[in-house]
Amino acid sequence: MAAVTVLEAVRGALAEAMERDERVLVLGEDVEAGGVFRATDGLAKRFPGRVIDTPLAESSIIGVSIGLAHYGMRPVAEIQFADFIHAGFDQLCSEASRWCYRTCGDAWLPMVVRTPWGGGVHGGQHHSQSIEAYYGHMPGIKVVVPSFPADYRSLLLAAIDDPNPVLFLEHKRTYRLIRQELEGAPAETVIGRSRIVRRGDDVTVIAWGLMLHESLAAAEQLAAEGIGCTVVDLLSVQPLDRETICEAAKATGKVLIVHEDTLTGGFGAEIAATIAEHAFEFLDAPIRRLCGPDVPAMPYHHAMEAFFMPDRERIAAAVRELAAY
């Protein structure tokens, strides 16, 4: 079997889920024509009536999905860019996240919202955003952030099977950039676990999406310099795998958290706080965060975009500093 891209893994998982469960349907803007990233290419033809173009209205994409899921379907909604999900914030926060809780389990919502997030594609302020901090703070909604194609496939299938709302975040810069042979690759099948993808003795790096790949590249480079990195692929924001995170932090006593999102109030804060509370005695250095700067959003021009986004060089530099601490 040939290596597949992130995009192919997503597309394949959608087809697989639709094939095996009639209740699964796909809805969103332009999904019938295949979607702007082509994630739903071919599905409309293959599954007639089960791929539904919606009006240009995100609150309704999510609100209608809630109704579909409550009724017993398994909607997989696509929000064209993560940046446009915010009009559906209310439907997610006030409705979807509380559905099961507020009925004590009498009602529940097997629904998935997929959306491309992240920068690096000259998308400017409204096509580059990281949204995990906002939507990872809604108990009742699971938030998944895979990095490797095999996990994209297995976790998307798990998300569709899950009886709860799952926000499935797809890093758009990695869609065609990252490839993996699915066969034999480690693939998480349970939502809520992180994975240690590399072990080293000096510094622990925790990341997700494109930053995970940049972190791995930095780790490779650092290994040549004699600095060993433990790298954690977060995979899930909600539920948060505190155990794996703390285990990895304890292994080196020094932690660097990397994310594209802006620093203050970004999800890295939760990871740092978790470690500062539950692995405190093992720490040998301040917990460092390498993140986007505290500006409202990623700028368009590539020079500024590159300045905004952490990359392997800056990650390596931060690790070196920590290692020397």
Place this chain on the structure above:
Amino acid sequence: MAAVTVLEAVRGALAEAMERDERVLVLGEDVEAGGVFRATDGLAKRFPGRVIDTPLAESSIIGVSIGLAHYGMRPVAEIQFADFIHAGFDQLCSEASRWCYRTCGDAWLPMVVRTPWGGGVHGGQHHSQSIEAYYGHMPGIKVVVPSFPADYRSLLLAAIDDPNPVLFLEHKRTYRLIRQELEGAPAETVIGRSRIVRRGDDVTVIAWGLMLHESLAAAEQLAAEGIGCTVVDLLSVQPLDRETICEAAKATGKVLIVHEDTLTGGFGAEIAATIAEHAFEFLDAPIRRLCGPDVPAMPYHHAMEAFFMPDRERIAAAVRELAAY
């Protein structure tokens, strides 16, 4: 001068601002009749045409305020309950927060959004929410969370004078509960500063809103037991006063952060992460967070509501544990 309540301080500041600046106007649901908490009582009569009832539509309350501010007015919008602001999330996040940044200062928005937040009034899942973690993660928007009437007054005036969007959070349980003589009381006039409101040697407690008052009550009780607390009134979420926070953390080496909002991804995480990075060498104990449990929202029944919300007893217990660490 007699002591005034939080509500009276807010109402007074609104009148004061409208009196001294013709551009100031108030808009929101039911504000002409005085608002459901009576914060705008009497204003419609006193300032005809400048207190505007809006349709029941939060995105438009915020979107219209953006237009008003861009034009040169100084709108003070009221969102009836913080829980209902989410339909305006997009207007705040995608528009208001980026207005100045995306034009490199060519345009800006002198607007305020006031809203009552927090629990303890049997408001159930949609009249009790803490929203500072969501909206404190939007560089470009200032987020203010006072606790004492004098700060409510001075910071609301500062917010109205500010050329930037300010989200002004009013803890609804304290509206009539907390009183203060304004004269002689310390009053922060600059948005972005925290204040150490009590000094003690053993443990630092950081809180805001109702929890600040509960923390002070706990500190009082603990003092009698011989445990000294340094208590920080956060006052501002964005900008975050890292300096005062770290100074207070360093003073005792032990930190407890208290908030009503649910734990994971709550704003306490940012405070903990800040301390774990910038005051690490001074820490003598894990950084503790005492927060609402990770359930979607505060339940209605008073027994469950009380279980959800931290209070002086649980704060005292957490401080004792830290002190003994």
Place this chain on the structure above:
Amino acid sequence: MASATNSETAGGAHPGYPLTRAQLLQMYRYMVLARRLDERMMTLQRQGLAAFVIAGVGQEAAQVGAAMALRPGVDYLAPYYRDLAVNLVFGMTAREAMLNALGKRDDPNSHGRQMPAHWGNRERRVVTQSSVVATQLLHAAGIALGARLRGEELVVFASCGEGSTSRGDFHEALNFASIHRLPVIFFVENNGYAISERTEKEMAVPHVADRGRAYGIPSAVVDGMDAVAVYQTVKAAADQSRRGGGPHLIEAKCYRLWPHSSDDDDTRYRPRAELEEWAKKDPLVVLRGRLMEDGVAADGELAQLEAEVEEEVREAAQWALRQPDPAPEDALGYVFKEGG
């Protein structure tokens, strides 16, 4: 009771009515039951035994008329907080209503987790809702789409107040439902106020029903103080809708005879004379009068029915007060559905 909630007039309609005698009595009974429950809840609130009440007083005709035109067990409800009477028609008992009002552990709607009047019962096809107004209209569209895909013949009844039609979700729901010609009855109870704001502050058109024209949705205005008229209008629309006729928008003109909620002081904004004028059209009084006038029932029979309801409500309240409260730690649990 169940048989009379069926919207078909199997036993033959009463002369001049689209309903049988039994159904007409049932209709009146539901309205009285809703009223007595609201009154009792407010008494409990004043006694400090309930924290909050939001009532449907003045809207019983609209609610019962509409609900009786539907098919409990088949059709879905996506109601709003004032719709106690709608829920009664769909099977909610007086005891359950009281459990809900008191936030008791065994309240089937939310087990004390939500404020009172936030309905929800999966088995009865009542969709759980939040306090955020108008969101449920989109859920209704989604359910209707699901039913269409599965080939189930039903309608979804989605209600809200006139103020709530100002929200974006109202637009998006009507737009979505009309594009897909979904079987949704959008039912707007126009009670003249959104808390303190009169309808003119919510829209520049005279009728909520005018809003339907933006979507090509057949829209009607009906006298919401007249239960029978509401029944007829909703019945016709629902019958069309369930057979593929697409969504309908129905505006029931009624009036909120009480303040917005137990927290509200309506004297701040509502002219006393206006209230008194409308009180004369109290839907219970109107229907009672008509039933007597048209020979459906005699005063004695109705008085008997009222006494029964009174007793039912008294008993339900007494019973509910003795039921267990949620335990503090019941705040935990059911964040996620297990298995599923």
Place this chain on the structure above:
Amino acid sequence: MASATNSETAGGAHPGYPLTRAQLLQMYRYMVLARRLDERMMTLQRQGLAAFVIAGVGQEAAQVGAAMALRPGVDYLAPYYRDLAVNLVFGMTAREAMLNALGKRDDPNSHGRQMPAHWGNRERRVVTQSSVVATQLLHAAGIALGARLRGEELVVFASCGEGSTSRGDFHEALNFASIHRLPVIFFVENNGYAISERTEKEMAVPHVADRGRAYGIPSAVVDGMDAVAVYQTVKAAADQSRRGGGPHLIEAKCYRLWPHSSDDDDTRYRPRAELEEWAKKDPLVVLRGRLMEDGVAADGELAQLEAEVEEEVREAAQWALRQPDPAPEDALGYVFKEGG
């Protein structure tokens, strides 16, 4: 140039036209300028010199016709990404347009911080906008309310595509503006597609203009391929509106002759024959023909004008390419306004 953008026909209208000869030539010039700029930008994109282009090709008549009916310096624009031509009428130069397309440091719109075609210029009264469609309609309502409160006579021109009218913010903006009778011209450029979705997927009514009926807003459909007709319609509405007539909704039926953007492959969803049919109605060709037929200008004069524009655009692109890029650390700064 400025004088001709004035919407008054001081010098006397050309026979059969509501505009002077100079204005008609100006109208054509703006349309040609917009077209040539779009073409040049797309060339730069194909050469790898620009990252992204989203063009108004096919919508020039709608845009120029509408903008020339407004008063630059007085009226506000809350435009959307395709509205290059609207901005040209309001004073944007070819050079500025090129700076914007290239994300250059000195682009007055956003100095390279936003994607191209996200307009904004406070002095020219062009409201900064995001990529999120329809949000600007609410900003327009707010500006109009501000102007009303201050007693300034103006209109706010707020435009969007037909797909964008599906969003809640569209509803809330029209509702708000109609309640307060605000001077807003809601101008919808219906180009038949929202990326790949045809209008039928966005609404169940034949015309966007039908949506205005929900708000009691006077609404009109106009041939958006005919610049003069658009001018007339918008002029009449704007004149009414600025004098207290409340908002108007105008739908300009036009066509997107290009793919959605430089990232889009429209062959996946758009029938070639349809495109060819519409290409025959190219608004530039139509206006050029009419100007010649009606004796406004001869072929030579128009060819001369076209050559001038061609040269202007070529020069602007060359010039802009040489202008400085933002420095990496220009990503920082202006998060908050100081002083103010």
